[in-house]
Every structure is written in structure tokens, then in C-alpha cells.
Amino acid sequence: xxxxxxxxxxxxxxxxxxxxxxxxxxxxxxxxxxxxxxxxxxxxxxxxxxxxxxxxxxxxxxxxxxxxxxxxxxxxxxxxxxxxxxxxxxxxxxxxxxxxxxxxxxxxxxxxxxxxxxxxxxxxxxxxxxxxxxxxxxxxxxxxxxxxxxxxxxxxxxxxxxxxxxxxxxxxxxxxxxxxxxxxxxxxxxxxx
Amino acid sequence: xxxxxxxxxxxxxxxxxxxxxxxxxxxxxxxxxxxxxxxxxxxxxxxxxxxxxxxxxxxxxxxxxxxxxxxxxxxxxxxxxxxxxxxxxxxxxxxxxxxxxxxxxxxxxxxxxxxxxxxxxxxxxxxxxxxxxxxxxxxxxxxxxxxxxxxxxxxxxxxxxxxxxxxxxxxxxxxxxxxxxxxxxxxxxxxxxxxxxxxxxxxxxxxxxxxxxxxxxxxxxxxxxxxxxxxxxxxxxxxxxxxxxxxxxxxxxxxxxxxxxxxxxxxxxxxxxxxxxxxxxxxxxxxxxxxxxxxxxxxxxxxxxxxxxxxxxxxxxxxxxxxxxxxxxxxxxxxxxxxxxxxxxxxxxxxxxxxxxxxxxxxxxxxxxxxxxxxxxxxxxxxxxxxxxxxxxxxxxxxxxxxxxxxxxxxxxxxxxxxxxxxxxxxxxxxxxxxxxxxxxxxxxxxxxxxxxxxxxxxxxxxxxxxxxxxxxxxxxxxxxxxxxxxxxxxxxxxxxxxxxxxxxxxxxxxxxxxxxxxxxxxxxxxxxxxxxxxxxxxxxxxxxxxxxxxxxxxxxxxxxxxxxxxxxxxxxxxxxxxxxxxxxxxxxxxxxxxxxxxxxxxxxxxxxxxxxxxxxxxxxxxxxxxxxxxxxxxxxxxxxxxxxxxxxx
Numbered sequence: 001x002x003x004x005x006x007x008x009x010x011x012x013x014x015x016x017x018x019x020x021x022x023x024x025x026x027x028x029x030x031x032x033x034x035x036x037x038x039x040x041x042x043x044x045x046x047x048x049x050x051x052x053x054x055x056x057x058x059x060x061x062x063x064x065x066x067x068x069x070x071x072x073x074x075x076x077x078x079x080x081x082x083x084x085x086x087x088x089x090x091x092x093x094x095x096x097x098x099x100x101x102x103x104x105x106x107x108x109x110x111x112x113x114x115x116x117x118x119x120x121x122x123x124x125x126x127x128x129x130x131x132x133x134x135x136x137x138x139x140x141x142x143x144x145x146x147x148x149x150x151x152x153x154x155x156x157x158x159x160x161x162x163x164x165x166x167x168x169x170x171x172x173x174x175x176x177x178x179x180x181x182x183x184x185x186x187x188x189x190x191x192x193x
Numbered sequence: 194x195x196x197x198x199x200x201x202x203x204x205x206x207x208x209x210x211x212x213x214x215x216x217x218x219x220x221x222x223x224x225x226x227x228x229x230x231x232x233x234x235x236x237x238x239x240x241x242x243x244x245x246x247x248x249x250x251x252x253x254x255x256x257x258x259x260x261x262x263x264x265x266x267x268x269x270x271x272x273x274x275x276x277x278x279x280x281x282x283x284x285x286x287x288x289x290x291x292x293x294x295x296x297x298x299x300x301x302x303x304x305x306x307x308x309x310x311x312x313x314x315x316x317x318x319x320x321x322x323x324x325x326x327x328x329x330x331x332x333x334x335x336x337x338x339x340x341x342x343x344x345x346x347x348x349x350x351x352x353x354x355x356x357x358x359x360x361x362x363x364x365x366x367x368x369x370x371x372x373x374x375x376x377x378x379x380x381x382x383x384x385x386x387x388x389x390x391x392x393x394x395x396x397x398x399x400x401x402x403x404x405x406x407x408x409x410x411x412x413x414x415x416x417x418x419x420x421x422x423x424x425x426x427x428x429x430x431x432x433x434x435x436x437x438x439x440x441x442x443x444x445x446x447x448x449x450x451x452x453x454x455x456x457x458x459x460x461x462x463x464x465x466x467x468x469x470x471x472x473x474x475x476x477x478x479x480x481x482x483x484x485x486x487x488x489x490x491x492x493x494x495x496x497x498x499x500x501x502x503x504x505x506x507x508x509x510x511x512x513x514x515x516x517x518x519x520x521x522x523x524x525x526x527x528x529x530x531x532x533x534x535x536x537x538x539x540x541x542x543x544x545x546x547x548x549x550x551x552x553x554x555x556x557x558x559x560x561x562x563x564x565x566x567x568x569x570x571x572x573x574x575x576x577x578x579x580x581x582x583x584x585x586x587x588x589x590x591x592x593x594x595x596x597x598x599x600x601x602x603x604x605x606x607x608x609x610x611x612x613x614x615x616x617x618x619x620x621x622x623x624x625x626x627x628x629x630x631x632x633x634x635x636x637x638x639x640x641x642x643x644x645x646x647x648x649x650x651x652x653x654x655x656x657x658x659x660x661x662x663x664x665x666x667x668x669x670x671x672x673x674x675x676x677x678x679x680x681x682x683x684x685x686x687x688x689x690x691x692x693x694x695x696x697x698x699x700x701x702x703x704x705x706x707x708x709x710x711x712x713x714x715x716x717x718x719x720x721x722x723x724x725x726x727x728x729x730x731x732x733x734x735x736x737x738x739x740x741x742x743x744x745x746x747x748x749x750x751x752x753x754x755x756x757x758x759x760x761x762x763x764x765x766x767x768x769x770x771x772x773x774x775x776x777x778x779x780x781x782x783x784x785x786x787x788x789x790x791x792x793x794x795x796x797x798x799x800x801x802x803x804x805x806x807x808x809x810x811x812x813x814x815x816x817x818x819x820x821x822x823x824x825x826x827x828x829x830x831x832x833x834x835x836x837x838x839x840x841x842x843x
Binding site for chain 1: 742743744745768769770772773815816817818842
């Protein structure tokens with residue numbers, strides 16, 4: 001009899017749970033997590049569909065054929081949301097040729113899941129939470145102002161023969177994006193220590 | 194064992210009742226069969242199914258809600274200054290609040306109505322009327338900004354407004370307080386037969402521009418509410434009137450003496466033709482017409498003079514009165530256009546008139562009387578049916594498109610569902626408390642959406658946590674998709690939401706503007722890049738063309754301003770991205786901040802009174818370095834020689 005009672009109670013409790021379930025309607029899209037409190041890899045500002053208008057830093061990188069390695073790295077490190085934030089941001093974006101200068105074994109090991117935090121650190125070393133168009137970089141060089149990067153470290157800006165350099169790495173071109181500036185660089189900027 | 198089993202079941206049932214406590218005052222039985230909470234729950238990041246536009250009443254503005262969640266999305270400033278954005282404070286928007294009485298910082302908003310095409314909501318604009326200084330405003334549903342306000346001369350108490358005809362050809366504006374027309378100095382108690390109640394007809398052009406076409410100079414009753422005919426009755430407009438007694442004091446008694454007042458039935462198409470053929474007489478009447486230009490980001494106010502006045506007796510077959518019991522309020526037309534529902538607010542019955550019968554009675558010249566030369570049709574020969582004893586104090590009716598009508602009852606605090614044609618009462622549910630208008634999205638169009646109904650209540654009392662003597666009004670959301678209405682939720686609204694309008698979100702949301710194109714900015718003081726920013730002196734006026742971008746102003750150091758100067762800060766937001774506004778304020782400014790949208794230019798005036806170095810800053814947390822977004826203005830003595838100088842990172 002005890003078992004029966006237990007069974008009934010259990011049954012009733014489960015009915016109660018079902019009946020009282022006020023949980024969110026299941027999401028139509030399937031891929032997005034309904035649990036926004038803990039942003040999964042596919043939620044957040046980076047995944048807002050936003051047609052038209054000036055692209056942000058991430059959208060620009062994704063649309064560029066010369067930055068497929070950078071995009072792969074950003075995705076491996078799961079730092080997409082940092083590149084679409086309201087910022088303002090200044091991103092130094094090494095092109096594919098820049099990544100090719102790193103030996104393949106090192107590069108591949110960085111893309112391994114266990115090295116995610118190391119990769120993220122290197123990538124954030126390419127992002128300054130500031131608005132630095134090329135004119136401001138020139139002023140920074142003249143006035144000796146360093147760039148504070150999202151890695152927590154600083155980059156030195158110099159000007160030589162009309163070109164701008166960060167930590168000795170040449171800037172090849174500049175694009176204005178909706179949340180700041182993207183400067184294409186000829187090499188990956190590896191933190192000094 | 195059987196006994197024990199029963200005992201367990203009883204306890205278990207009680208447990209369910211206790212733990213599933215979603216019940217509420219309106220419906221105690223529904224809690225077990227479905228979860229009401231689930232019906233109104235919109236998960237984080239998901240969007241509501243409908244937009245609800247609530248009149249802000251004495252706030253003068255419109256508030257935008259998501260339905261079914263009841264989440265407030267935005268307050269759109271319309272007739273009142275709004276320091277949150279600088280509307281009515283900025284140099285560009287002050288003109289929006291100009292009237293023939295001068296600048297009026299406040300208005301009493303009443304009845305929002307969404308534009309229609311072929312009788313269905315098209316989501317281009319929403320219109321709303323102002324009662325105190327008679328005006329109608331048009332709000333863009335792309336920018337959610339007020340684009341135009343037109344004043345109505347010779348009118349007083351613009352209550353029967355701003356209802357649109359089914360192709361948005363016209364909007365009407367009634368006169369709730371009969372007044373001398375033209376206004377003149379005369380004894381109040383001689384009003385009878387001398388006051389007038391003009392009904393204004395405002396046309397809407399394809400681009401939305403409003404034009405006051407004519408005023409129908411009706412007898413001096415109080416024209417309270419209106420709705421256009423639709424479908425078969427398109428071309429007609431119906432207005433309720435009260436105070437056919439033409440009383441001028443202790444109206445609550447003296448305006449309730451006649452057993453019946455009138456619905457005015459107006460064939461507006463006939464009058465439009467009459468005016469086109471040169472009919473009517475131009476009379477005096479001064480009114481402001483204010484237009485906001487999205488390219489210059491500035492409003493202009495034009496004072497206009499004169500309006501075409503129509504004597505209703507002069508247009509054969511255009512204007513009739515229909516008797517209606519006891520001081521009617523709401524005047525609503527069903528989606529087919531056949532039934533006109535008049536709510537005599539002191540009557541115990543609801544009178545429903547037949548459009549067909551009305552036409553027949555007109556054809557047969559079946560008149561029982563005339564009022565100041567306007568034929569009065571017989572009640573018996575126009576009535577389609579009566580909803581008997583549905584409740585106390587009927588006010589307004591909306592429709593679900595499935596043959597049902599929903600009427601609010603103020604005194605008995607309830608919404609009653611009844612059937613068109615049979616007039617039987619199908620359901621009734623209490624509202625909390627003393628409901629005024631109700632709103633079914635699309636509920637006054639040919640095609641109501643018929644899923645939700647919102648009751649807009651006047652009295653709040655104990656509905657929410659108390660907040661001192663002043664309480665926001667309450668709204669209740671009902672599911673009307675089934676046979677019986679179901680109360681789902683309860684939420685406060687801002688100001689007094691006299692009426693509301695609702696529309697399916699997908700008809701609007703994809704065309705909602707994200708930012709203004711900087712290239713299209715034609716503001717005369719716009720600085721479209723930092724290199725265009727400058728400071729110029731013209732006598733004691735100083736114009737600062739300043740830019741804003743994350744996270745600085747250009748220029749951010751300004752010198753050469755003097756005490757006694759009039760300094761214009763013309764702020765251009767250089768951002769071209771969604772949801773990146775910047776704000777601006779400066780210490781000592783006798784005005785509000787301005788909130789500048791991307792690509793937009795806005796201006797505030799600052800008249801420095803003291804020497805010193807004064808900071809200004811961005812008021813909107815725009816970016817990671819928002820706190821750094823600031824600058825200084827040096828103010829020198831009145832007779833100093835400090836030259837104008839400005840810089841950024843010099």
C-alpha cells in the first residue's frame with residue numbers, strides 16, 4: 001500500500017509540474033538558446049541580423065577574403081561579441097598573409113580548444129577600447145601616447161616614411177566601421193611577454 | 194485503502210490548487226485548464242505579437258506597448274514638452290508646439306487612430322487629437338516621431354477626433370464645447386441658438402500632409418465622439434452629441450434633461466463635392482500648421498488664416514440627426530458598416546442603428562422633427578435592435594470580426610460581449626475599475642485582428658503597490674479568441690489612456706527606421722565631419738557646429754564666449770549605426786538636454802551668466818568611454834577681448 005501511495009503522490013506531483021509549467025515557448029529558430037542569462041556561443045549582439053547600414057568590425061572581417069584566418073581565430077576563441085560592441089573600438093586586423101608568417105604547427109595549436117584562452121588573449125591584444133582613426137594614431141605618435149589594448153597591455157605607435165606602425169608592425173590600410181576603426185596590419189601583434 | 198486513496202487525492206488536488214495559483218479576480222475557474230501566465234509571457238529576446246499605442250491623456254503624449262506582454266517600449270512626445278529627448282525644448286522642435294495662442298507646452302491627448310487602406314490598418318501613421326487647444330497630430334510609424342500638428346480654429350474641446358476614414362482620406366475633429374462662432378464677447382446665458390458646434394474635416398495627402406478642408410457649422414450641441422462609416426457606409430461619418438438642451442451651467446443636471454439627444458449622420462462625400470464646386474463661405478479663423486522635416490531635422494510653424502464654413506442646411510441630403518437615448522458617448526460602426534452603435538451613457542440599453550434603414554428613412558423623407566433646420570429621422574425607423582439591460586453606463590464598442598461586439602460599461606465596471614444581429618449578451622467580465630475605452634487591435638476597422646482586447650480603466654485603487662495619492666491608470670488584457678473572454682493580465686499605463694490603437698507588429702517592425710543618413714542631413718548648421726565643426730560669432734550670437742561620436746565632441750575646448758552671449762550648440766551625431774544616440778547638456782542652460790539620434794542635428798541655446806570655465810557632457814551612456822565624452826567652454830567678461838578659439842586634442 002505504501003508503494004501505491006507513493007506512486008499516486010509521484011503521479012500527482014508530476015501532473016502538477018506539467019500543469020504549472022510557465023516556461024518559455026520553445027524557440028522557433030532552434031539554434032538559439034532560450035536561456036539568455038548565460039549567453040551561449042550563438043547569442044548576443046554578434047548574432048543580431050542587421051541588414052543595411054555601415055558594417056561593424058566583425059561584419060567587415062567576415063566579408064573580407066583577406067581575413068579568413070582572423071575570422072576563424074575569432075570564432076575559435078569565441079570573442080565575436082567583443083567586436084560588435086558599441087565600443088568605440090579600434091581593431092588591428094592581421095590579414096591572411098600575416099597569419100601565414102606564423103609557423104603552421106603553432107597556428108594550428110592555437111586553434112585547438114584547449115588553447116582558447118591563449119588565443120583570446122592574443123586577439124584581444126589587437127583591440128583597443130578607443131576611437132583611433134589614422135589622424136589620431138599620428139597624433140599619438142607625435143605626442144608619445146601609447147595605446148591601451150583590451151589585453152591589458154600597451155602598444156607603441158610610431159610613424160616612419162609616412163606609414164604608421166604599432167609595435168613595429170606596419171598598418172597597410174584603414175576602414176571606418178560602425179563601431180570604430182579597423183587597421184589592417186602586415187603581421188600578427190604578439191604580446192611582448 | 195479506498196478511503197486513504199481518496200484522502201491522498203484530496204490533498205493532492207489542494208496542492209495543485211495552491212501551487213498553480215494563477216487565478217485572478219476575473220476568472221477563478223480558468224487556472225486549472227490553461228496557464229494565463231504562459232499566454233502573456235514573451236521570453237527574453239523575443240518580440241511581442243502586437244504594438245499597442247496608448248493615448249497618454251493629460252501627459253499629452255503617446256506610449257507604445259508590446260502586447261501581450263504589456264511591456265512599455267517607448268513614449269512618443271506629441272503635444273507636450275519632453276525633456277527626455279528635448280522635444281519642445283530644442284530649437285528645431287519648439288515650432289511643433291506653436292499655436293494661434295502662442296507656444297503651448299502641454300496638451301490633452303485623446304484618441305489615437307492608425308491610418309487605413311481599404312478599411313484595413315496599413316501602419317503608415319498614427320493620428321491623435323488634442324482636446325484643450327484643438328489640434329490633430331500625425332506620427333510616423335517609421336520613425337515613431339511626431340511629424341505634423343494642425344490646429345483647428347473656431348472649435349473648442351476637440352474630443353470627437355481623430356478618427357480616419359477607410360482610405361485615410363479625411364480625419365474629423367468635433368467641437369465638444371459649443372462656443373460662439375466666430376468668437377465674440379456676449380453673455381454666457383444667451384448661448385441658446387447662438388453658440389455653434391463646428392465639425393472640422395482635415396484631408397490627408399499621400400505623403401501624410403494634413404489640410405483643413407472645411408468646417409460644418411453645426412448647431413451648438415456638444416459633439417462627443419465619432420466614427421466613420423466603413424464598407425457599405427463608407428462616405429458617411431457619425432457623431433454623437435449631448436447637451437441638446439444647450440445648457441450652460443451645472444451641466445451634469447441641466448444637460449441630462451432631454452430624454453434623447455442626437456447622432457449626427459454626415460454624408461461627407463456630398464459635402465466634399467459641394468466644396469469642390471465652390472460651395473461654402475470663407476470665414477475667419479487663425480490656426481497654426483506645424484510640420485517637421487526629416488531632412489532638415491527641423492519643424493516650421495505656419496500661421497494660416499481663414500477656413501471654408503458650410504451651413505448644413507445648404508447641402509441637400511448631407512446632414513441628418515438620429516435620436517438616441519440619454520446623453521450618448523461612444524459612436525461605433527461595425528466592420529460591415531451596417532450597424533452604428535450609440536452608447537447612451539445614462540441609458541440602460543444599447544441602441545444599434547441600421548445604415549440601410551437610415552438610407553430608406555432618408556429616401557422616404559421619414560422625418561419626425563427638425564433641429565435648427567436639420568431633419569431628424571425617427572428612432573423607430575432607423576433602429577436595428579436594442580441590447581437589453583447589458584450593464585450600467587455603456588461607453589464604447591469594438592469588434593472582433595467574427596460577428597461579436599464588445600462594449601464597456603463604466604458604472605458597472607465590466608466588458609460585455611454581445612452578438613451583432615441577435616443582440617443577445619454572450620459573456621461579461623469585470624474590469625478593474627471603471628473602464629473607459631477598450632481596444633481590440635484593428636477593432637475599429639473592416640478587419641479586426643480579434644485575438645486580444647485591452648480594457649483601459651480610469652480607476653486603479655488597489656491594483657498595484659500603492660504609490661501615494663497619485664496612481665497610474667490600469668489596463669487589463671483579455672484573450673477574446675474563444676467563446677468566453679479570459680482575463681490574462683493587468684498592467685499600469687502612463688497618463689490617462691483614453692483610447693488606444695493596436696496593430697500586428699509585423700505590419701510595422703521591419704520598416705522601423707534605424708538611423709538617419711548623415712548624407713541626407715540638410716540642417717543648415719550640420720557638421721557632417723569633424724573637419725566641418727566650427728565656432729562662429731555673429732554679434733552677440735555664437736554658433737557652435739559641434740560633432741558627436743564615440744567618445745568625444747569636436748571641438749571640445751572653446752574660448753571667446755562672453756557673458757551676455759546667446760550660444761547655439763548645434764549638435765550633429767556622426768554615428769551611422771543603430772541605437773547609438775548621444776546626449777548633450779551644459780551647466781547653467783535654462784532648458785532640457787537634447788538626445789541626438791545618429792545622423793541627426795539638434796540645437797539648444799545657452800546664455801552664460803557668469804564668467805568661468807564651464808563643462809558640457811554627453812548625457813546618454815553611449816560607449817565604454819562615455820564618462821570621457823565631455824568638454825569645456827571658457828566664458829569671459831562682457832567687455833573682454835578673448836578671441837573665439839576652438840580645438841580638439843590640440
